[in-house]
Amino acid sequence: MNRNYFFLTALMLLLAIGTMFLSKSEQQKQIEPDKLLWEIIQPTRYVSTDEVAKLIIQNDPSIELIDVRTPKEFAEFSLPNAINIPLDSIVTTSSLEYFGIPGMNVIFFSNDAIQADQGWVMTKRLGFDATYVMKGGLNRWIETIIQPTEPKETAPQTEFDIYQFRKGAQIYFTGAKVETTTNAKKNKVVIKRRKKTVTASGGC
Amino acid sequence: MGPLIPNGFITGDWDFVIAILLGIAFGFILEASGFSSSRNLAGVFYGYNFVVLRVFFTAMIVAMVGLLYFDYFGWLDLSKIFILPTFVWPMIVGGVIMGLGFIVGGFCPGTSFTAIAIGKLDGLVFTIGLYIGIFIFTESFPLFSDFYTSGDMGNPTLMDVTGISAPWIAFAFTFIALAVFWITMLIEKRVRKTTTAYKF
Numbered sequence: 001m002n003r004n005y006f007f008l009t010a011l012m013l014l015l016a017i018g019t020m021f022l023s024k025s026e027q028q029k030q031i032e033p034d035k036l037l038w039e040i041i042q043p044t045r046y047v048s049t050d051e052v053a054k055l056i057i058q059n060d061p062s063i064e065l066i067d068v069r070t071p072k073e074f075a076e077f078s079l080p081n082a083i084n085i086p087l088d089s090i091v092t093t094s095s096l097e098y099f100g101i102p103g104m105n106v107i108f109f110s111n112d113a114i115q116a117d118q119g120w121v122m123t124k125r126l127g128f129d130a131t132y133v134m135k136g137g138l139n140r141w142i143e144t145i146i147q148p149t150e151p152k153e154t155a156p157q158t159e160f161d162i163y164q165f166r167k168g169a170q171i172y173f174t175g176a177k178v179e180t181t182t183n184a185k186k187n188k189v190v191i192k193r194r195k196k197t198v199t200a201s202g203g204c
Numbered sequence: 205m206g207p208l209i210p211n212g213f214i215t216g217d218w219d220f221v222i223a224i225l226l227g228i229a230f231g232f233i234l235e236a237s238g239f240s241s242s243r244n245l246a247g248v249f250y251g252y253n254f255v256v257l258r259v260f261f262t263a264m265i266v267a268m269v270g271l272l273y274f275d276y277f278g279w280l281d282l283s284k285i286f287i288l289p290t291f292v293w294p295m296i297v298g299g300v301i302m303g304l305g306f307i308v309g310g311f312c313p314g315t316s317f318t319a320i321a322i323g324k325l326d327g328l329v330f331t332i333g334l335y336i337g338i339f340i341f342t343e344s345f346p347l348f349s350d351f352y353t354s355g356d357m358g359n360p361t362l363m364d365v366t367g368i369s370a371p372w373i374a375f376a377f378t379f380i381a382l383a384v385f386w387i388t389m390l391i392e393k394r395v396r397k398t399t400t401a402y403k404f
Binding site for chain 2: 009012013019
């Protein structure tokens with residue numbers, strides 16, 4: 001009997017046993033690069049701060065606000081009902097449970113949109129749908145919702161409508177007092193009295 | 205990286221070029237393994253020559269284990285490869301017919317062509333019969349077209365059906381194949397004592 005057969009048999013057995021130690025678990029399944037690029041350039045992946053404010057005020061049960069900043073920053077200030085998942089712990093099994101829930105729309109936010117974008121890309125690469133980024137992040141949130149600036153007098157009506165909404169949202173989120181919107185001076189109501197007509201008295 | 209065509213490395217137009225190259229390689233290996241001889245091929249059914257079993261089992265386990273390594277190294281994405289759809293009943297019947305034809309004719313379709321390539325008459329006759337069979341099948345196809353697509357299971361793999369992970373299946377097949385190699389070698393030795401030598 002050929003001695004080579006022994007070597008070949010042993011080699012094949014070794015290789016077959018070796019396959020059991022090939023762990024694939026380290027590599028997460030990813031979507032195709034071209035699909036990711038296509039998703040990245042879609043403007044629909046952003047939601048504006050106004051839309052987020054509206055959803056929060058309406059108590060929309062389908063939104064899931066994810067704060068990707070550090071727990072310290074999260075403790076200082078965040079959006080109501082937001083969940084804190086720091087960027088470095090997004091791809092952990094306990095965090096991944098928050099994504100891919102049917103019917104839920106995940107909205108990422110951070111101070112600016114950069115960290116939130118990174119979180120968005122991570123979850124998108126893992127194949128989760130219905131994830132969004134709050135455009136401009138919390139900085140924009142402060143500018144628009146917490147401290148809205150009044151548009152110029154010449155601005156179109158729509159801007160005034162947005163401003164009105166933002167003022168309302170400001171009241172909702174900060175508890176600011178209602179300001180009277182008209183600054184015009186109160187006109188003193190002048191009561192004009194008719195002069196008593198002098199009736200002819202006496203005579204005859 | 206792979207599979208090359210689905211990942212867009214090369215276009216689908218290369219199908220035929222690859223098919224020709226693979227076909228040449230396949231034919232060469234068949235001929236080199238002695239598969240152009242019907243005596244060699246039929247020997248597996250009579251116990252005096254198990255070369256068919258050895259060659260195909262070797263090809264299978266090498267491919268099986270090799271693909272698992274390829275997948276691990278990222279050279280080939282196993283989730284993207286084509287898996288032949290399974291039609292249970294027609295496949296069983298087809299397998300029985302194929303096996304019968306193999307014993308009676310001494311060739312399977314591929315090996316009959318290698319036999320022609322080296323100028324064997326029996327291979328030529330077998331191939332003529334093959335085409336007559338294809339013609340009869342094609343003409344009578346409407347009679348059993350329902351049966352042809354019955355028992356459709358989609359594209360399941362052994363992992364899907366049994367729930368066992370790929371490395372274990374690969375190991376089991378490798379172990380069985382290697383055991384069979386040694387057992388058939390012993391059978392051959394015993395049977396060949398009683399048979400006279402034959403020409404390839």
